[in-house]
Every structure is written in C-alpha cells, then in structure tokens.
Amino acid sequence: xxxxxxxxxxxxxxxxxxxxxxxxxxxxxxxxxxxxxxxxxxxxxxxxxxxxxxxxxxxxxxxxxxxxxxxxxxxxxxxxxxxxxxxxxxxxxxxxxxxxxxxxxxxxxxxxxxxxxxxxxxxxxxxxxxxxxxxxxxxxxxxxxxxxxxxxxxxxxxxxxxxxxxxxxxxxxxxxxxxxxxxxxxxxxxxxxxxxxxxxxxxxxxxxxxxxxxxxxxxxxxxxxx
Numbered sequence: 479x480x481x482x483x484x485x486x487x488x489x490x491x492x493x494x495x496x497x498x499x500x501x502x503x504x505x506x507x508x509x510x511x512x513x514x515x516x517x518x519x520x521x522x523x524x525x526x527x528x529x530x531x532x533x534x535x536x537x538x539x540x541x542x543x544x545x546x547x548x549x550x551x552x553x554x555x556x557x558x559x560x561x562x563x564x565x566x567x568x569x570x571x572x573x574x575x576x577x578x579x580x581x582x583x584x585x586x587x588x589x590x591x592x593x594x595x596x597x598x599x600x601x602x603x604x605x606x607x608x609x610x611x612x613x614x615x616x617x618x619x620x621x622x623x624x625x626x627x628x629x630x631x632x633x634x635x636x637x638x639x640x641x642x643x644x645x646x647x648x649x650x651x652x653x654x655x656x657x658x659x660x661x662x663x664x665x666x667x668x669x670x671x672x673x674x675x676x677x678x679x680x681x682x683x684x685x686x687x688x689x690x691x692x693x694x695x696x697x698x699x700x701x702x703x704x
C-alpha cells in the first residue's frame with residue numbers, strides 16, 4: 479500500500495503517515511479536548527462533604543486542602559469537607575455537625591483535621607485528628623463509627639458522649655459522660671465507662687478509669703450549644 483505525507487503537513491524525514499493514521503490522530507486529539515482538566519477530576523474526588531459548621535462564638539476558621547479559608551462568626555451553615563482543618567483561637571468556640579448527626583463542639587485554642595477511613599468489613603469510620611485543644615462529642619442515637627486521634631492516644635466510639643482534651647505536653651484527658659469509649663495508646667486499649675476519667679500519656683498505657691464529676695468538664699460548651 480502506497481503511503482505519503484498527510485495533506486497540509488510538513489515532511490519529517492523518517493516519518494510517514496497514511497491518510498487512515500492521520501484520521502485516527504485527529505479523532506484522538508479531539509477526544510482529549512473533550513475530557514475535563516486533571517485538576518477538575520482531582521478537585522471533584524476531594525470534595526466530599528462530611529459535615530456542616532453550625533455556630534461560632536468569636537470565630538471558627540476552616541482551612542481547605544488548597545489553603546483557602548472560610549470563617550463562621552455566628553450561626554450559619556458552612557459546609558465541611560474531607561481533609562479540612564478547623565481552628566479556633568482565644569475566646570472562640572464553635573459547634574459543627576458531622577454525618578449521621580454527630581455533634582462536635584470546639585473549645586478555644588483548638589485545632590483538628592477531618593478525615594475518614596474505609597474498610598470492607600466495617601464501612602466508613604469518621605476521624606477527627608485533634609492536634610491541640612479540647613472538644614465535646616455527642617454521637618446521638620444509634621451506633622456510629624467515629625475515632626478521635628490525638629498525639630498520644632485514640633478514642634473509638636459508637637454511641638456515647640464524651641469530652642477530650644490535649645494538654646500542652648500532649649497528654650490526653652478523656653472524660654466519658656455517657657456510654658463507653660475505647661481509649662488506647664500504642665501500649666494497649668481499655669474501655670472507659672460513663673462518669674469516669676482516664677489519661678493517655680506518651681510511652682504508657684492509658685490510666686485505669688477513675689470516678690469523676692463529669693459536669694465541670696463540659697460547662698465550657700454550654701454557650702455554643704444553645
């Protein structure tokens with residue numbers, strides 16, 4: 479079969495193109511032009527809404543994965559997405575609601591990241607990666623899959639209410655108000671029941687649960703929960 483240059487194209491030594499090959503090339507290029515930009519595909523995959531910011535006293539700062547910031551300074555409905563970082567400064571508190579009705583209040587000087595993990599046998603587990611500060615969590619009725627990760631410990635829950643605080647040295651203080659929280663470090667996990675407190679310390683097991691008065695641990699959240 480005789481071959482030659484594609485019509486209108488320059489001759490490149492050592493490269494020959496048939497009319498059929500030229501047609502295939504044109505179709506391929508046109509097909510590429512109809513595809514969305516790679517950036518759009520990535521952005522779409524990352525834009526999974528996992529909750530909503532409902533209320534703030536002072537200011538709640540939401541930092542998106544691309545660095546763009548959103549702020550809530552009163553009641554509202556700011557959408558929250560996978561990998562968002564939430565932050566409150568001094569004299570600021572906030573209330574958010576995650577999927578399945580899980581409520582989370584942030585005390586002042588608190589920062590955490592919203593993540594999730596999918597497992598074939600268990601489905602999706604929502605994760606709050608708490609780097610500093612204090613949060614109150616209430617899962618509501620029905621079993622939920624939620625974990626709060628701190629620098630030294632992890633609290634895994636299903637149906638419960640609790641308060642968890644990361645101190646300046648990284649020590650984690652867990653106060654369980656209702657239900658049971660599986661509280662663990664790299665050295666083991668133990669169930670912490672209602673009306674008890676436990677401490678997670680780097681390099682050690684969590685302390686045995688001790689009876690405590692839970693009300694003082696949560697009074698800070700009253701204003702933002704109203």
